[in-house]
Amino acid sequence: MDIKEEIKDTLKETIKENIGGQVKDSVVGTATSAFFGQLKVYLYIGLAILALLCVVFLQFKYNIFGWGESSLKIDKTALVVEQTKKIQEFTSAQFYEETAIKKERVDSGMVYNSNCELVVLVHGTVRAGFNLSKLGSNDIVVKGDTVYLKLPKPEIFDVIVNPSNYEIFIEDGKWGHEEVTEAVARAKKQIEEDAIKNNVLGTATKSGKAKLTELYKSFGFNTINIEVCGENK
C-alpha cells in the first residue's frame, strides 16, 4: 500500500512539473510574440504617419495634387494711360498662326539628372496695311470722276500675342517667368516671319486697294486708280 502511494505521489509530481513547465513556456512564448506583434503595429502606424507627413509637405511645397491653382484671383488695380497719339492706320489684312515652342533643359541633381521640358502653344495675329499719315498732298488727285491715289508701301503694324493667346501645354520641372517670356517672344518672331513668307503684305495690298476702290466709288467716283509705292505694275 505504501509503495502504491509512493508511486502515486511521484507520478503526480512528475506530471505537475512537466505540465507546469509547458504552461510556463507557452506563456513566455505568447508574451514575446504579442510584444513583437505590437511593435509591428507601432511600426506600421509610424510609417503611415511619416508617409502622410511627406505627402502633406509635398502638397504644400510642390502642390502635387494641383489644388487651388484655379482659385487664385488678381487684386483690383488702376489702368494707367501713359500716352495717347493720333494715328491713321488702314489695316487691310490679318494673318493668324498657331504654333508650338519647346524648350528643354537638364537639371543635375544629387541622385540623378532630370530632363525638364516646357511646351507653349501660341496663337498670334499679325495686322498689316497702309499708314495713311504718310500720304502727301500730291498723293490724291481728282480729275472729273476719276481719283488717282498713291499709297505708301504696306507695312506690318502689330504682332499680337497676349496672355490669352498662349497656353502652357507641358511644364516638367521648374520654369521661371523669363524663360516662358523668352519662349513666347520666340514664337512671336516666328509668327511675324511666317506672315511675311505667307505674303501678308501682298494680301494687304490687294485687299486695301479693293476696299478703298469700294469706298471712293460710294462717294460718287467712277474710276479709281490706285498705285502702291514700290509695287510692280
Add this chain to the structure above:
Amino acid sequence: MKIFTGLLVLCASVGLFSCSKGNLTDEFNTKMQNASCAELGSVECRISKVIKADDNASWYKFGDRKILFECKGTIKAGVDLSEKDSYTDVIDEKTNAITLTLPAPKVLALNMDPEETKLVYEKVSATRFDFSSVERTDLLRQGEQSIKEDLGKTGILEEAEKNSTLFFTAMLSQLGFKQITINYKKG
C-alpha cells in the same frame, strides 16, 4: 521585405514617368491663315497696369504667396469698315454736300508685349508651393481681361471718334466736297 519592394516599385514608376519625353514635330506649324479686313485705326494709347495677387494663409494653408507684375501695352481704336453695309453716305450733288455715317468706334487691337511684362516681385513661404508657369499665365490673363473691362474709362473711343471725323473730313474735302457731315451709328 514587402515595404522595400513597394518602395522600389514606387521609385521605378517615378523614374519611368520622369523619363518620358515627347517629340514636337515640325508639322505642327501648319495652322496659318491670311484674311482681309478694313479697319481705320485713328488713336493709339500706351497703357500700363500692375497685376498683383495675394495667396494668403488660411486654415488649410500655412504661409503666404505674393506675386506682382508690371505690364505695358498699346491699344488701338477706330472704325471697322470690313462689313459691306458698315457705312452709308448720302450725297447732294447740287450743293456738293455729303453725309457719311460710320460704324461706332471700337477697340481694334490690344497688344500686351510679353517682353514688356515684367515679374517685379515674388515671395513664397517655405511651406507653400512656388507659382507655376500655368498660374502665372492665368494671372496675366486675368490682368488682360481687367484691361479690356476698364478700356471704356480711358476715353479712347471718344478720342477715336474725334480723330476719325478729322480724317474723313480732310479726305472728303480733298475729294471736292464742300459740306461734310460725319455721323456714327450707335454701338
